[in-house]
Amino acid sequence: MATLTASKRLVVKIGSALLVDAATGALRQDWLTSLADDVARIRARGTDVIIVSSGSIALGRGILGLPLTSLALEQSQAAAAVGQIRLARAYEEALTPHGIITGQVLVTLEDSQDRRRYLNSRATMETMLGLGVTPIVNENDTIATDEIRYGDNDRLAAQVAVTVGADQLVLLSDVDGLYTANPKIDSAAKHLDIVEKLTPEIEAMAGDAGSGLSKGGMITKLIAARIATEAGCAMAIALGTALNPLAKLEDGAKAxxxxxxxxxxxxxKRWISAMKPRGTVTVDAGAQDALHHGKSLLPAGVTQISGSFGRGEVVTVVDAAGVTLGQGLIRYTSAEARQIMGRRSAEIVEILGYDGRAALVHRDDMVL
Known part of the structure; x- marks a missing residue:
């Protein structure tokens, strides 16, 4: 059975109901402080932590005095704009006493679907983690349209877990896991401690969208589970209402x-391998040797660019004899790649007019 203590890179999703008091619209400061204690302890043992947090609309609603009833789209967007500042500050104030630097990342589901934006998001969060920063991720509800609905941050958290290569995802919620039926209406419903594989029978246990304790219900959580587990990330649905929810999960709380x-x-690697290449990059012997030693592909080692491709698309990497070495996601368009091939990374800004990525294809985006 999976345990939280085994995680190397952890994504934690926090629902609005945990962070914001439904009656007053105020931040549950004591709960957030306890979560910060959990995060600091987990980070101290060498685990990277990324937080995906709802709450901007709920906080903004309270600050603006908007009703607890359903809001018009424009009101939701305005509430998100006001609440996001408060939300980011709250996390900063909770984690700073532990010596933890926080950084805000606002994304939409589309950022994981567009390859160029996906690569940018991944590179940014990888750099933040490398610098010791804890990313606080939220959906960009200020400009979102159909994304504004409760439960989407379950899917967003799964997409973030895939993007950063997390090995565990925890959805802190107002439910303690998946049951064979809705326990509120079926006394015979049984709690499932572990799901080895998502099957149609398991998915049917989620019921319809209105059957859960939140608007999205269990359905969005099972969608998140499929996204995460198929990408190599174990996922837990855990009750988060009590203080120190991650500590309780570590101690064996029901989930x-x-x-x-x-x-x-x-x-x-399998995802990259399955994509159709849009071009070919020929490398010299030095670059070939570097690739086989786990290095990224730099412009200096490239001798020829063939084909037409955009940033984030897949290219085949070949040696001087045309033998395929592998394929990967390229960080420049074909036109840009032709301009900088054979040149040092330090010359990119002078050639292209902007300071781009040092690597043409990063080692994490390559399959040999």
């Missing part, structure tokens, strides 16, 4: 764990 179907690196 449902969904087993990863592979490991994150293998899943990512």
């Amino acid at each position: 449902t764990w969904f087993a990863a179907q592979t490991d994150p690196q293998a899943a990512r």
